[in-house]
Amino acid sequence: MIATLLIGLREGLEAALVVGVLLAYVNKIGRRDAAAKIWLGVGAAILLSLITGAVLTYGAYGLSFTAQEAIGGLLSLVAVAMVTWMVFWMLKMSRGIGGELRSQIDRALLGNGWGVAAVGFVSVAREGIETALFIWATTRASDTTPLLGFAAAVSGILLASVLGWLLYRGMLRINLTVFFRWSGVLLIVFAAGVLAYAIHDLQEAGFLPGPFAAVPPGAGAFAAAWFGDAAWAFRVPHIIAPDGVLGVLLKGTVGFSPEMTRFEVIAWALYLVITLPLFLVASYRGARATRKETPCPPSALAAASSR
Secondary structure (H helix, E strand, O other), X not given: OHHHHHHHHHHHHHHHHHHHHHHHHHHHOXXXXXXXXXXXXXXXXXXXXXXXXXXXXXXXXXXXXXXXXXXXXXXXXXXXXXXXXXXXXXXXXXXXXXXXXXXXXXXXXXXXXXXXXXXXXXXXXXXXXXXXXXXXXXXXXXXXXXHHHHHHHHHHHHHHHXXXXXHHOOOOOOOHHHHHHHHHHHHHHHHHHHHHHHHHHHHHOOOOXXXXXXXXXXXXXXXXXXXXXXXXXXXXXXOOOOOOHHHXXXXXXXXXXXXXXXXXXXXXXXXXXXXXXXXXXXXXXXXXXXXXXXXXXXXXXXXXXXX
16 A cells, blocks of 8 residues: 555656646646646546556456466566656656646647647546556555555545645645655665566466476476476565565565565566666756756746746
8 A cells, every 4th residue: 555655646746747837837828728628638537547447457357367367467567667667757857847848738729729638638648547557566466455555546646636736836845856766766666576476477377487387398407496396585474474464564565475486586686776776876867967957956846837
């Protein structure tokens, strides 16, 4: 639930900032009639996100165990890829997102102006589909029921909506650079856990070597080490109970399970060792560039919409 609340908060705040920039700009140029079209696009994007979440949650029922595990593993890999892309994309776009959205709105307002609804739809749908996919993958990896995962995510989205409204009204100022940096770090840690669970699913489905498959005939010592009981990295359920408080907390946050295969541990470690330093370096480099451009820290919606 911690992971789903955070993804709801972060993605919701990103969407709220984008919608706030769109509304602030159309009001600034005297096209308040376009605000209703923006909200129409936002509403359609929310509906699409809910449908996506429902399909992910209930669409696999009736399939064989192997098919469910294969689909779950592959979609979890997609979720990890999308979240990784999202945290790096936000670093790249945060400094100039206001200017990019203004350009899109200027083009969309040509003619009858319905293109501005498409801008609102695409901007929010991107965040919404990412949210639905990662929430589904996270709740699946942490054995949280879909209802609890959905409730936690909605709580994060509602909090993000309140923060977005306060920023839009100028009643709150927060350092968005710091927020997106450290929420990005947490999401990368959560994504590593989802990646490990995806590997586990694919091993159960027989797509990858693991403890659920017999050693192939004629396999050498190295190949045999990835099959059967030898494929386990560790098995400590007698020390950390999988359904205990500590086991649930570790699995829901850092992706640790009392029983993990070598493949899971290697994938989890490689993802963190590669992705986390790259993200932090890019984040601090972007922050230094921003400080050189402006003496004031980028702390609110006004900073984005003024570009």
